[in-house]
Amino acid sequence: MEFNGFRGRLITADHADYDTARAVWNGAVDRRPRLIARCGGTADVAAAVRFARDHDLEIAVRGGGHNVAGTAVCDDGIVIDLSAMRAVSVDPAGRTARVQGGALWGDVDRATQAHGLATTGGIVSHTGVAGLTLGGGIGFLMRAYGLAVDNLLAAELVTADGGTLRAAPDEHPDLFWALRGGGGNFGVVSSFEFALHPLGPTVLAGPVFWAAEDTSDVLRFYRDFAAVAPDELGTVVRLGTVPPLPVIPEELHWRPAVAVACCYAGAVEDGEHAVRDLRRFGTPLVDLLSPKPYAAFQSGLDDTVLHGWHYYWKSTDLTGLSDDVIAVIADHGYRAGSPRSYAAMFHMGGAVGRIPGDATAYAGRDVAHNIVIDGVWLPDESGEHATAESAWARRFLQALQPHRAGSVYVNFLDSDDDTGRVREAYGDHTYRRLAEVKAKYDPDNTFHHNKNIHPA
Structure with missing residues (x-):
């Protein structure tokens, strides 16, 4: 199987690596996707989203695969797998880091600590950067430097129509606001840019x-x-x-x-x-x-x-x-x-x-x-x-x-059994605002295999 513009690795149920590729951190989750698209970059992510939309496939998005609910894998759909995208690039002078969407917090800590810098991350190093950040991002450094989302400067993501855009305070600010806590509802984030702070080593x-x-x-x-x-x-x-x-x-x-x-x-x-x-x-x-x-x-x-x-x-x-x-x-x-x-x-x-x-x-x-x-x-x-x-x-x-x-x-x-608590995570006012952003960027609720926010 292949599809236009995809240069990554495709794993189907008859592949020797299928069971390893579909496994996530929570071993209680046992789902069997039709296809796992292991992406090598943003272009692969966009190609995978377009393929899924064209073939009406359920989409799950895997960063670190660490979410307890197992939303990184679905039954009979496609897993857009970013686990091979783990590069971290540090600008020590500007105190920023660019982090690919499949990176783990251990990747970030190793790269940033080489320069005596850090940003708020999780308390387990094999937690994925993407999932933790998009939900808020609590960790040991948050009281000093804020949550992971408070240190997020920009994000590159693939939208539901297979296009790409950059969200930042001055580019799609409504989307940037929503990404900072609203989870994976608005697209597939292929890279993050974080502010760094002097710490350690x-x-x-x-x-x-x-x-x-x-x-x-x-x-x-x-x-x-x-x-x-x-x-x-x-x-x-x-x-x-x-x-x-x-x-x-x-x-x-x-x-x-x-x-x-x-x-x-x-x-x-x-x-x-x-x-x-x-x-x-x-x-x-x-x-x-x-x-x-x-x-x-x-x-x-x-x-x-x-x-x-x-x-x-x-x-x-x-x-x-x-x-x-x-x-x-x-x-x-x-x-x-x-x-x-x-x-x-x-x-x-x-x-x-x-x-x-x-x-x-x-x-x-x-x-x-x-x-x-x-x-x-x-x-x-x-x-x-x-x-x-x-x-x-x-x-x-x-x-x-x-x-x-x-x-x-x-x-x-x-x-x-926690599906009904998503609104509780945000409160009515914030949830309504998130639903409006969802309706703008994902009106068909293409990205719903998550802690889902329904389009307004």
Whole structure:
């Protein structure tokens, strides 16, 4: 099979690489596309979109393939696969980076850190740049430098008619606004341009762990600690078991624990002052906060969320950490059946909250924390854990219901049972504005295999 203008690689069901090519990060997703078009550049992407439109094929778009809902692959359609497009070009003088749409955050961190620069990315290095950015882009650097979308300067994309255009503040500004949080609804982004900031290469970063029975005390302390933390300090709370990483004593592996992971976007000595009280609180099981290369820190969690494991997520934004919220988190955080399941809570605010709410399509500017509840189990444990872990995540979310901020991070929405929450991710006003942009650039809803926004 071939089509006009396509110079990439076509993979069909009879190809030896088909099963590998259709696999995504979430091993619970098992879909069989008719065709996988692995693109080598923007021209290939445009050719693939035109072919799909001409043959009325369902379209899925794959960047890093990391979305928990598995939207990067579809049944009986075409996957427009950008995974071979991973180039990163850095302009150190201008402090910008041009990043192809199939790049992973590890690619970006390695290229930018060679110049002592960085931009806000995910907390796992094998996460795709495209999906994380288009949904907003939260990470350790967001309190200092804003979300990934706040650092997006321009994007090149292929539209639903197979044309190409550049979206930037002065070119298609309505589309540029929508791309900054509205997901993959408006086209296939073949490259991004990001602003960079001086960082590293050595930063003060790492987690501190406490025993699970100390969770309520730790969270009450953390509430006050986070409220006065400098913008340079990014923190993520994790509840689950201690992962079996080589840097952690073996006797602690799989022990239930609460952790506060930190990354200080500034001088190491300033970071040591900022985390001093955290490290002194209570009796930590292990303290891994130390100076280390930023790129190494960013990949430190990679082996705790491997490709091919099965995942089920639930998430919500929180207005704060009241005693009642802390009680719910401490009560439900360790009830999962699988030792790989966990909950993670991101401290928002800082630069994220200072940007006007209507400046981008990302809507969670005024929330204090975001929590994601991640059911995780191995492929051969599907019978044992699939139902139990999914039920745990849903019960945990339900218990948080009275304390939710009324919004949710769109990148943390799972599959079918979260479809109705897309509007919640944006609020009515932003959703209506996104629907108007959708009607202008994709009136037929060609790109709908995503967290879909229907054309107005």
